[in-house]
Amino acid sequence: MTFARGTLHRFFQRSNRRATGFIALMATVAPAFMPVSVHAAPLAELKLDYAYYSPESLVIKRNGWLEEALAPDHTQVKWVLSLGSNRALEYLNSGAIDVGSTAGLAAVLAKANGNPIRAVYIFSRPEWTALVVRKDSPITTLAQLKGKKIAATNGTDPFLFTLRALHTAGLSRDDVQIVNLQHPDGRTALANGQVDAWAGLDPHMAAAEVNDGARLLYRNVDFNTWGFLNAREDFIAAHPDTLAHVLKVYEKARLWIAAHPDETAQIIAEESKVSLPVAKLQLSRNDFSHPQPGSQQLVALKAAAPILTQEQLVKPGTDLNQVIEALIDVKPAQPVIAANSSK
Template identity: 30%
Template sequence: MNITTRKVKLVLLLIISIIGLLLTGACSNEGTKNSSSASSNVKEESDKEKTKVNIAINGGLNLLTIAKYKGWFEEEFKKENAEVNWVEFQSSAAVLEAIASNRVDFSFVGEGSLVTGITSKIPMKAISVTGVEGNQNSIIVQPGSPIKTIADLKGKTIAIAKASSAHIFLIKALEKNGLKESDVNLIQLEPTEALPAFQTGKVDAWGTWDPYVTTEVEEGRARIVESVKTMNFLSPALMIGSDKFLHEHPDLAATYLKVYQKTVDWLPDNIDEAADILAEEKKMDKKLVKMILQNNHYINSPISEDISKSVQSTADILYKLGTIREEVDIDKAYDNSFLDEALKK
């Protein structure tokens, strides 16, 4: 073999080696690219599969605030590839609007709001009872008032948030004492408006709930005429869930109620800590918060026949008042199956 031929072969070998290296590098880059793309796709799929649970806190003092502070919902839902989104509203009306627009999956409302929501075709169900004393709904008067009984309210001016649980309580209290709503002069005032009107004597009485009741009584500015406790009335607060979420994620609905039950069970032995949490979160006096917690009975129970009768009577009252435009069979608004599953977990 001559020198020229040898040089040609060497050049060819060099070219083949370079081409091989280039091809190897290209394959390696493509593999890395494909691997990176696959990892990205897995992450995207994981994010897509994660369910968002929208929980609304409906003002006031409630156990959802404690569970949020403790991170108990986040802890449980993480196990089921779900994440929590918290929102807060100052009224049940805002909660109902948010459920209708699929911005809220779970919250709680009073019986009056449940009725108005159902008649407004809000897609929701009541899934448990969270209280039966309606946040201490009461009729209060100033300490020196001559009003001693419900019967004494005849002809008097009463501040009330119409269609609220306190309004329903007042109507039932009047009826039990042989009076009608037309026998008193009702002034429509939301709590923030009613408070100064009550304190300055512009109204004779105020139908309201906690924390206003306990605050005014403890500060010596009010006396309770009657309350749901003294009259032995049921005035239930109810946990609600959106129909869409309940249908698509029944297991997560059960998990939600399981965590709420955990909070209910935790409270009695941890009143001081609960008061610390709520006082900090709501910017209220701890002593006052503790009193309110002790005055209310927090539960997480099935919707019983007694509760159903109470809510039905509320629906009938609201229909007579013209607050709702049609009669309603409230039994269709309940579903205890999610709580049944929660208590098995």
């Protein structure tokens, strides 16, 4: 095909005008289709829990440190009481809170069953649970619990501790009668003789020892999984700056507790409404020296996880190792802890 010189010139003129118009049109509409970097507006309200089994949460709440840290962003702080891991996990799953305190294995169980959480901080390495009997109980061994009533709060570390403890004696959940009661109600049921044993949780367990003379039938610190500070996945993604403020304040509380044990015990006593000796006993059973989530928790939880399969608490075929690896989020706490380490 051949073109005269004038025809070819007019062809390119028309083509250039069309191209210019197309480019102008795309410049107008492209922002609606092209991904852009958006910074989330400051959070209007942060919802998080406080728990009697988490000394940091009580110290932070008492001192107003989080409200102070978030004041420049005009973020309001809403505190919600969690009486146990099961409650904290329910609140996280429903969106009633953004950040919540739970035991490690309870968080694994929730994550395996669809709770959209990640563990972003370790608030303590506790021995906060044991199997407890009355001071006059004839029961002296785990084997003697066969056929007995044990109070425990479903979905919590004491509940899972109980199942693991029973397995060490060749027993299963079917060999005992587990009575589902919240932790303080379990203590009352034990004291009143309504159950034979109780899967205790501090500070209620410490109060039972100090005030009631209750006896710890079975202790195993390795069966006490770590104290996890969990956050909802959508909150982590949308509000990393707010989460960083939360972790900085938790770090401040952790270091403050180490330097002020007597003041911490007083806060625990007043917030939990227990005596000072009870608060001191609870505090003595916490190790605050490992705040960074990582390999220690992965190892501990992978060792503990088989109980969830053995007791049919998760769907058949659930890859619990994969669940645990998805739960532990090492990144959010790293810069916060590193900043304190360099001081």
